[in-house]
Amino acid sequence: MTTTSLTTTTTAGRAAEADGRRRKHGTHLNGLPWILPAFVFVVGLIYYSVFYTGYISTLDWDGLAPTAKAVGLGNxxxxxxxxxxxxxxxxxxxxxxxxxxxxxxxxxxxxxxxxxxxxxxxxxxxxxxxxxxxxxxxxxxxxxxxxxxxxxxxxxxxxxxxxxxxxxxxxxxxxxxxxxxxxxxxxxxxxxxxxxxxxxxxxxxxxxxxxxxxxxxxxxxxxxxxxxxxxxxxxxxxxxxxxxxxxxxxxxxxxxxxxxxxxxxxxxxxxxxxxxxxxxxxxxxxxxxxxxxxxxxxxxxxxxxxxxxxxx
Amino acid sequence: MFELRRRSSRVILQVVLFLLTVPFLLPLVQMVIGALGGIGWRNFVVVWDTGVIPTFFRNSAILAASVIAIVYVLSMTASFGFSKLHIFGKEVYFWLMLAALTLPEVILLSPLFVTATQLHLYNTLTAVVLPLAALQLPFVILLTRNYFDGIPTELIDAGRIDGASVVQTFWHIVLPLTRPIASAVVVLTLINSWNSYLLPLVFLQDRSRQVVTLLPQFFVGEYTNDQTKILAAAVMTAVPTVLAYVLMQKNFERGLSAGALK
Known part of the structure; x- marks a missing residue:
């Protein structure tokens, strides 16, 4: 997967501070790159579809015609x-x-x-x-x-x-x-x-x-x-x-x-x-x-x- | 659970079990008997000679393998992140994903149909693989995150202290520990993608691109009045699944139960 950009520049002071946090969160390293692919994929595809469904539900449309008639809550x-x-x-x-x-x-x-x-x-x-x-x-x-x-x-x-x-x-x-x-x-x-x-x-x-x-x-x-x-x-x-x-x-x-x-x-x-x-x-x-x-x-x-x- | 001291009651329990189990077998019996009707086992030859069976199986295999690959890679990395790494606003991301957990796929039909047509993905396996994987992921991530939570964080810290990068720690320390859940994930995803019907039905029109769940209908089209051929095709589709289950019984049961709970 994506290679992570992990901060390895920890001064002594920062390390101690991070140590305290480590107790709470496992480690202080930024994990965002690890979850982002799955998150973007799922949320992108599914939420996109759900909102698009919401939009389509206000149309009178066959799915192919270039123009669709807006009907509000008609459907x-x-x-x-x-x-x-x-x-x-x-x-x-x-x-x-x-x-x-x-x-x-x-x-x-x-x-x-x-x-x-x-x-x-x-x-x-x-x-x-x-x-x-x-x-x-x-x-x-x-x-x-x-x-x-x-x-x-x-x-x-x-x-x-x-x-x-x-x-x-x-x-x-x-x-x-x-x-x-x-x-x-x-x-x-x-x-x-x-x-x-x-x-x-x-x-x-x-x-x-x-x-x-x-x-x-x-x-x-x-x-x-x-x-x-x-x-x-x-x-x-x-x-x-x-x-x-x-x-x-x-x-x-x-x-x-x-x-x-x-x-x-x-x-x-x-x-x-x-x-x-x-x-x-x-x-x-x-x-x-x-x-x-x-x-x-x-x-x-x-x-x-x-x-x-x-x-x- | 039933403690039975008398021999007669033990026999009764055995008979009750037998009577409850037989109905589960009947449809399979009907399937085989039906497939052997008319010209007998030659129904299978006729069905095989149409030449489409290997194509349908190959497509199903590609479909399942692709969905499994996507789901496995994305769920393992994401669960590691969610469980062991620091992410600002972690739970917000997590719950946003979990909200997609209960979605029936049919809801995605209209937008996916429109989008796939516009992107010229209609009639390609991609149009089925991507939504299938996206629909599996929230469930699987919930499952694997729970599992990752059970892995002691000290192990990862120890790896870090020894100078391993996060990627190395993930690869050498964490992944080998996740095999039990990984096999559950693979089986669950395999069954769900191999047995999926609605998305292939909508997106795969071309016969050279269709998958095994569309086989019976293909033969309904070919032999409208010959049930025996349709059932022979059904038997040929069912046999690999049943074999896979019987050979990997524990994995299947664990995988499906894992998918149902949590």
């Missing part, structure tokens, strides 16, 4: 009157609550089971974690097939005597969104599981021992000792899931393209549809701004809840 008033925008927000909220709850429950229970004496724990672990490393884009065609009329989902239902439930899952506006949630749960439970697994290793054995001596059953121990002990992990996962829900794009875009009739539209797919596909780049930028505000606000709220909980 925003249009957005707040747009039922698809509200539907996308609703889907994101439902998606977040459901996937987070299911993943947390599943991941937690799986981690607890693996911490017990079970056979083939390693094999189970690998199987649960593999979906996490696979690209959603790679798996999308597989899931389209699974949910098809003659696909695996219906095949299983017919073979366990629930054939009456079988139908084309993705073509039905009522079941398309739950179907996508199931894909997400399949993909990310592995990560939830690994994190809880690690968190449970940190719980002091004495605590569990004490609970056993008090004749607390397995479920009581799990609920009163292990679950509170994993609180930090749960909060991290809540934050991760929230941002993940706001980011959702690959799966709805590739599996249902937001349909049928926008029933699986998310903010991400809608921004893409509006901005890139239909070239209403100003409108897409306005939705992006809302998404940005939600992401930052959500992170702040969950972060604060975390601090409050930690001090309580």
């Amino acid at each position: 925003f008033t249009k957005m707040f009157a747009d039922p698809v925008f509200w539907a996308a927000l609703r889907h994101t909220a439902v998606f977040y609550v459901v996937t987070f709850t299911v993943q947390t429950a599943l991941g937690f229970v799986l981690a607890a089971i693996m911490h017990s004496r079970v056979r083939f724990a390693m094999l189970h672990k690998v199987v649960i974690f593999i979906p996490t490393v696979l690209a959603p884009a790679t798996m999308a065609p597989v899931f389209r097939l699974i949910y098809a009329d003659d696909g695996m989902a219906n095949w299983i239902l017919r073979h366990v005597g629930l054939g009456s439930l079988a139908h084309p899952w993705l073509a039905d506006g009522k079941t398309a969104l739950p179907a996508l949630m199931l894909i997400t749960v399949w993909q990310w439970t592995g990560l939830t599981f690994i994190l809880y697994y690690a968190a449970m290793s940190q719980i002091e054995p004495e605590l569990l021992e004490a609970a056993r001596l008090d004749r607390a059953g397995n479920l009581r121990t799990l609920w009163y000792i292990v679950w509170p002990g994993c609180r930090g992990t749960t909060v991290s996962l809540a934050m991760l899931g929230f941002i993940g829900a706001l980011k959702t794009f690959d799966i709805p875009y590739l599996v249902t393209t937001g349909g049928p009739y926008h029933s699986t539209e998310f903010l991400g797919t809608y921004i893409y549809r509006m901005g890139i596909r239909q070239a209403h780049i100003g409108y897409a930028a306005a939705i992006s701004i809302v998404l940005l505000v939600l992401a930052v606000a959500g992170a702040l709220v969950i972060g604060r809840a975390n601090r409050k909980g930690a001090s309580a």
